[in-house]
Amino acid sequence: MTTPEAREEAVLEAVRKRREQVNDAIPEELPVQRPERLYEASRYLLDAGGKRLRPTVLLTTAESLVDVEPLSSDYRTFPSLDGGTIDIMNAAVSVEVIQSFTLIHDDIMDDDDLRRGVPAVHKEYDLEAAILAGDTLYSKAFEIMLETGADPDRMVEALGILATTCTKICEGQSLDVTFEERANVSPEEYLEMVEQKTAVLYAASACLPAVLLGSDDETIEALYGYGLDIGRAFQIQDDVLDLTVPSDKLGKQRGSDLVENKQTLITVHAREQGVVIDDLVDSDTVEAVTEAEIDAALAELEKAGSITYAKETAEDLVEQGKSRLEVLPDNEARQLLCELADYLIERGY
Amino acid sequence: MTTPEAREEAVLEAVRKRREQVNDAIPEELPVQRPERLYEASRYLLDAGGKRLRPTVLLTTAESLVDVEPLSSDYRTFPSLDGGTIDIMNAAVSVEVIQSFTLIHDDIMDDDDLRRGVPAVHKEYDLEAAILAGDTLYSKAFEIMLETGADPDRMVEALGILATTCTKICEGQSLDVTFEERANVSPEEYLEMVEQKTAVLYAASACLPAVLLGSDDETIEALYGYGLDIGRAFQIQDDVLDLTVPSDKLGKQRGSDLVENKQTLITVHAREQGVVIDDLVDSDTVEAVTEAEIDAALAELEKAGSITYAKETAEDLVEQGKSRLEVLPDNEARQLLCELADYLIERGY
Numbered sequence: 001m002t003t004p005e006a007r008e009e010a011v012l013e014a015v016r017k018r019r020e021q022v023n024d025a026i027p028e029e030l031p032v033q034r035p036e037r038l039y040e041a042s043r044y045l046l047d048a049g050g051k052r053l054r055p056t057v058l059l060t061t062a063e064s065l066v067d068v069e070p071l072s073s074d075y076r077t078f079p080s081l082d083g084g085t086i087d088i089m090n091a092a093v094s095v096e097v098i099q100s101f102t103l104i105h106d107d108i109m110d111d112d113d114l115r116r117g118v119p120a121v122h123k124e125y126d127l128e129a130a131i132l133a134g135d136t137l138y139s140k141a142f143e144i145m146l147e148t149g150a151d152p153d154r155m156v157e158a159l160g161i162l163a164t165t166c167t168k169i170c171e172g173q174s175l176d177v178t179f180e181e182r183a184n185v186s187p188e189e190y191l192e193m194v195e196q197k198t199a200v201l202y203a204a205s206a207c208l209p210a211v212l213l214g215s216d217d218e219t220i221e222a223l224y225g226y227g228l229d230i231g232r233a234f235q236i237q238d239d240v241l242d243l244t245v246p247s248d249k250l251g252k253q254r255g256s257d258l259v260e261n262k263q264t265l266i267t268v269h270a271r272e273q274g275v276v277i278d279d280l281v282d283s284d285t286v287e288a289v290t291e292a293e294i295d296a297a298l299a300e301l302e303k304a305g306s307i308t309y310a311k312e313t314a315e316d317l318v319e320q321g322k323s324r325l326e327v328l329p330d331n332e333a334r335q336l337l338c339e340l341a342d343y344l345i346e347r348g349y
Numbered sequence: 350m351t352t353p354e355a356r357e358e359a360v361l362e363a364v365r366k367r368r369e370q371v372n373d374a375i376p377e378e379l380p381v382q383r384p385e386r387l388y389e390a391s392r393y394l395l396d397a398g399g400k401r402l403r404p405t406v407l408l409t410t411a412e413s414l415v416d417v418e419p420l421s422s423d424y425r426t427f428p429s430l431d432g433g434t435i436d437i438m439n440a441a442v443s444v445e446v447i448q449s450f451t452l453i454h455d456d457i458m459d460d461d462d463l464r465r466g467v468p469a470v471h472k473e474y475d476l477e478a479a480i481l482a483g484d485t486l487y488s489k490a491f492e493i494m495l496e497t498g499a500d501p502d503r504m505v506e507a508l509g510i511l512a513t514t515c516t517k518i519c520e521g522q523s524l525d526v527t528f529e530e531r532a533n534v535s536p537e538e539y540l541e542m543v544e545q546k547t548a549v550l551y552a553a554s555a556c557l558p559a560v561l562l563g564s565d566d567e568t569i570e571a572l573y574g575y576g577l578d579i580g581r582a583f584q585i586q587d588d589v590l591d592l593t594v595p596s597d598k599l600g601k602q603r604g605s606d607l608v609e610n611k612q613t614l615i616t617v618h619a620r621e622q623g624v625v626i627d628d629l630v631d632s633d634t635v636e637a638v639t640e641a642e643i644d645a646a647l648a649e650l651e652k653a654g655s656i657t658y659a660k661e662t663a664e665d666l667v668e669q670g671k672s673r674l675e676v677l678p679d680n681e682a683r684q685l686l687c688e689l690a691d692y693l694i695e696r697g698y
Binding site for chain 2: 034035037038105108109127128129131132134135136138139140142143146151152153155156159160162163164165166167170171173174175177178
């Protein structure tokens with residue numbers, strides 16, 4: 001029986017080893033070329049860090065599918081299920097590039113100043129550069145996916161998943177914006193929004209290797225479901241962490257969601273319990289809010305059972321996600337995907 | 350011998366007939382669905398009008414390639430060159446959707462208030478909605494292209510062209526922004542920028558039917574070249590029209606490029622002739638500028654030979670573009686593509 005700490009350590013080590021390879025691949029697939037300022041702005045956020053969780057899900061799923069020992073096969077010449085090789089690293093980079101594009105445009109829309117501890121792209125550069133950097137990453141993600149070397153029919157399916165994923169992310173972001181002006185969002189509506197805004201990219205990350213390597217439809221579908229489940233759990237845990245992790249560790253003001261009036265699973269649950277969300281925090285800006293205010297709000301949300309509700313919902317999703325992995329061969333990589341799911345809701349930041 | 354007027358009339362009629370079909374197809378491929386505000390914002394500019402020149406190029410090229418009489422075949426079940434049918438209308442809509450996405454984001458970047466005689470999307474809605482509408486159209490263009498029913502290998506090639514086209518448009522827009530701060534842009538640099546920002550989408554429009562219908566590489570390449578040539582000519586003519594067409598007919602203030610310090614082939618040429626471009630117009634805003642100021646600037650540019658230079662450059666490009674069409678069967682649709690090229694530089698608005 002492994003302890004949560006030992007499990008977290010193992011997951012972090014697995015993520016770190018894949019992250020190093022992904023970090024090497026990003027400049028290869030997205031070199032800074034003319035016009036330099038455009039590509040520098042496009043790379044800025046990618047180079048600023050990030051855990052590379054989605055690429056890790058993608059690469060580990062690939063390893064489980066073809067039943068190889070984790071980290072034993074070159075991701076650039078990865079064996080497919082029916083002979084031949086796939087550059088599965090390109091698929092991993094493509095997904096990370098999509099993630100980066102959405103963050104750059106989201107930061108403009110939310111007028112967030114900081115991301116990954118550095119200025120947001122529209123602050124470091126300007127609005128024009130940030131819009132254009134996001135737009136460039138968008139098409140580059142398709143170009144990078146096109147270089148995986150997959151058969152045309154599998155490639156078409158992969159590109160279709162990439163396109164519908166991007167559409168759903170936009171739909172989710174649009175719902176999120178609408179929710180800020182609505183006082184009666186239900187937990188079900190909130191979870192639907194999170195599915196579209198966040199979870200679909202985890203779903204794409206989990207099922208794309210199955211598509212590219214030649215799995216059957218049942219496997220593709222189960223992996224898509226695993227990604228949707230852990231992606232929703234990831235977002236719920238993010239909402240919990242925003243309230244519970246010290247600001248310096250979080251890289252931004254703790255409780256910023258409450259200050260900025262953003263809906264989370266916690267607030268939509270609390271509202272249903274009769275908590276008046278608007279009264280939880282008086283301050284209107286993250287600069288003005290005090291730790292004492294956040295602590296008082298947190299206490300009220302805990303009293304309403306909303307923190308527990310959010311945590312339990314995330315735990316249920318993770319269990320459901322893990323159960324879907326039974327379509328995979330029973331191997332070390334599958335075990336890692338289970339541990340990764342646990343990590344997403346056990347992580348402290 | 351047809352007169353320019355008769356030719357223009359014939360071209361406009363051909364464009365109009367295809368535009369009607371494209372206008373019918375847009376709501377079919379891009380219905381307003383949940384979340385409604387997102388899709389309404391995405392459709393806003395598409396519904397506001399537009400000549401649909403790029404779809405017209407695409408559909409007419411398809412007709413010439415398979416040697417059918419113009420408008421005689423259903424674009425939804427269009428015959429490919431080796432049996433089977435292609436929904437070539439979807440390719441036409443996809444290209445128009447890309448065009449619309451770039452206009453929405455460009456208007457934000459240039460902070461332009463008006464487009465096609467109506468408020469720009471970020472004015473009619475807001476910045477958030479406009480960024481998101483553009484992002485939605487971006488992925489929808491890929492989704493719509495994926496529904497042409499082409500063989501996977503042709504589909505992969507078409508999607509690759511769509512992706513690299515989008516990347517080049519971003520690169521061109523980035524160069525355009527850079528040029529606003531540079532006083533020594535050469536005509537060659539300007540034409541390279543125009544090729545990336547504007548002409549590549551005409552090039553894609555001309556070569557995509559060849560890819561989807563199964564033409565050989567030589568034909569695909571020649572049509573790509575035709576599109577690049579007429580696309581550059583189109584932009585140069587736009588630059589000329591910005592100076593010479595009355596504001597009410599233009600749908601925006603005449604001479605706005607000069608006021609906003611935008612480089613055009615006219616100004617980069619004039620600068621090389623010793624004209625001090627910054628002194629041409631004193632007013633800093635389109636609201637403040639007078640017709641007399643624009644007239645005086647125009648007279649100076651004419652004296653420097655810059656208007657003539659721009660017109661001749663556009664004419665040369667059109668002739669070059671037309672000569673590339675010899676790869677096509679000699680038919681009515683090919684003739685129309687030639688007339689369309691002439692129209693692009695003969696049009697008065």
